[in-house]
Amino acid sequence: MSCNLRCVVKCGLLLAILxxxxxxxxxxxxxxxxxxxYRCQWVHGIRWCRYYLRETNHSLRVNIGIGEGVVCILFAVLLILALCKYQPWLAWLWLLKAVAVLVVNGYFLTGWIVEKSRYYHQIWDQHNYDQDNVFMTAGIxxxxxxxxxxxxxxxxxxxFTYKVHKQRLPTMETDI
Structure with missing residues (x-):
């Protein structure tokens, strides 16, 4: 069963919206x-809060995560434009963003799992454990x-690339 370019573009647009x-x-x-x-109103005070955020890389992850969200939105719009204008090379740029997101998330998840296995954080209270679990769950x-x-x-x-390439190739009937 073969579908036409319009069906592939619609499926790609659904992917871009997701x-x-x-x-x-x-x-x-x-x-x-x-x-x-950065509001940080925990019971152990601002000094411990800054130490916790620096040691767990949560503050760094928050800053990078905000940038990641902006880049995801921009690349989704870029993918929509590439699909509407039939530009396969522009559509494949989306894959760079996907790999970058996987690398960033993999880096932080690996670091947090290694830190969790070291038991250096035995002095944490329940709020710290809950916050750590929130970041790990969201990352996964x-x-x-x-x-x-x-x-x-x-x-x-x-x-999409195959259909666009096939559509742009001249056939024997049009060359004559």
Whole structure:
């Protein structure tokens, strides 16, 4: 069963809208965490709060996560434009963003898992453990969503490239 270029573009646009929602969710989560982290009204005071945020890389992850959300939104719009203008090379640039997001999330998740296994944080209170679990859960969910979108994109992107290339090739009937 073969589908035409219009069907592939519609599927790609659905993927781009899902990626746009992924970017908005990333921006919303890290924006909220930015507000929470820099308000820092924990019972152990501002000095311990700054130490905790620096040691866990949560403040660095929040700052990078805000940038990640903006980049996701921009690349989703770029993907929409590439699909509407039939530009395969521009559509494949989206894959760079997906790989970058996977690398950033993988780096922070690996660091947090290694830190959690070291037991250096035995002096944390329950709020610190809850906050650490929130970041790990969000990182895992955002990474899995990005892997899913990347898998679907490779299928759609390959089909899109093939269909556009096939459409632009001159046939024997038009050359004569």
């Amino acid at each position: 990626d746009l929602l992924h970017g908005l969710a990333t921006e919303a989560f890290y924006g909220y965490e930015f507000y929470i982290h 969910i955002l990474t899995l969503v990005e892997v899913f979108l990347m898998f679907i994109f490779c299928c759609v992107g390959g089909s």
